[in-house]
Amino acid sequence: MAEFGCNEHHQSEVINYMRFARSKRLLRLKTVDSCFEELKDSRLVEETFTVDEVRDMMDGLHAVVRGEVEMELINTAHTNVLLLRQLFSQAEKFYLRLQTDISELENREQLEQVAEFEKTDFKVSAKMNQDCSKPKLAPLNEGGVSELLNKEIAKLQEENDTLKAKLRTLESQAMNVLDEKTKAQRALKDLQKVQGDQQLTAQSKEISCLEDTVAALKEDYEHSLTVNAASQKDLQENLVSAKHELLRVQEQLALAEKELDKKFQQTAAYRNMKEILTKKNEQIKEIRKRLQRYEPNE
Structure with missing residues (x-):
């Protein structure tokens, strides 16, 4: 032939x-x-x-x-x-x-x-x-195409598993952040009742906004399971925004601490308040360290 x-x-x-x-x-x-x-x-x-x-x-x-x-x-x-x-x-x-x-x-x-x-x-x-x-x-050329498709499917499956593991870790971190913020909010409310200071109400609102931001961040993490790898960029932006919120709250808490020190340096309430704020600053620093693990170095 x-x-x-x-x-x-x-x-x-x-x-x-x-x-x-x-x-x-x-x-x-x-x-x-x-x-x-x-x-x-x-x-x-x-x-x-x-x-x-x-x-x-x-x-x-x-x-x-x-x-x-x-x-x-x-x-x-x-x-x-x-x-x-x-x-x-x-x-x-x-x-x-x-x-x-x-x-x-x-x-x-x-x-x-x-x-x-x-x-x-x-x-x-x-x-x-x-x-x-x-x-x-x-x-x-069935063999070559099938092999290429299998490799691509395996790659996508591996990326999906990685995203799921990362989501579970971030969910745990977000829940811890919510618990810590809830405790911080209760402490600030108790301090507001003792002192009757108007500025503590503003601080409580800031904490509430931060809690809403963290809840929105958690929702974005859950949504990242059903979208492609491009959603990771939005996740990083939300983390940076949360970091900025934490830094701003930390700065405002520091200012509030200074003002309260001036007013209550001779009272027992001052000592209790200072101890609470010191504990709060340590918690915020710990949260900041946790968030820095999931964002690129700037």
């Missing part, structure tokens, strides 16, 4: 298509022959014809033959489109993009090779494939 520029399986597919095209071509040629035979049997019954009669017969034959040829060309074009759609659909399942070179369809050398293949090897190959069952379309 002569080489046709493709493997044995694809060469067999080409032979099947050429067999189909040849059967359609022979059928259309028989139709054209029947047009001429019908003209001979129905119109050529007299010995002499006028010029107008001959012209009328030729025009009628021309219209019939032209219609048959045009129908065959249209059908051939549509058949080729269906064949291309099968190949493209199969390639798209494996994320392949096939390309065609229309200029090569008029390559005389390759057309002669196809004609030679049809004259010689086609008949032998067609006879060998008569008893073969009709195969289904097989993917091109």
Whole structure:
């Protein structure tokens, strides 16, 4: 069997298509022959014809033959489109993009090779494939594509597991932060009742806002499971925002501590308040260290 520029399986597919095209071509040629035979049997019954009669017969034959040829060309074009759609659909399942070179369809050398293949090897190959069952379309280079897809799936699965583990850790950290902030809020409320200071109310509001920010951060972490890797950027931005909030609260607490020191340096309430604020500063520093573990160095 002569080489046709493709493997044995694809060469067999080409032979099947050429067999189909040849059967359609022979059928259309028989139709054209029947047009001429019908003209001979129905119109050529007299010995002499006028010029107008001959012209009328030729025009009628021309219209019939032209219609048959045009129908065959249209059908051939549509058949080729269906064949291309099968190949493209199969390639798209494996994320392949096939390309065609229309200029090569008029390559005389390759057309002669196809004609030679049809004259010689086609008949032998067609006879060998008569008893073969009709195969289904097989993917091109299936092994390489499957291996690539498996690697990509494994990579995505690994990233997903990493995100899940990170989310569980961040959820635990967020819950700890909420517990610590709740304790801090209670301590500030108790201090507000003892001192009756208006500034402590503002500090309590800041703590409440910070708690809402941490809750929103937790919600963003949960949402990161269902989105792609791009959501990690939003997560880092939320962490930076929370860090800034903590720093601002720490600064305001320090100012409040100074003011309260001035007012209550000689009272027992002052000593209790200072002890609470000192404990609060240590908790905030610990929270800051925890948050710095999950953000890049600036």
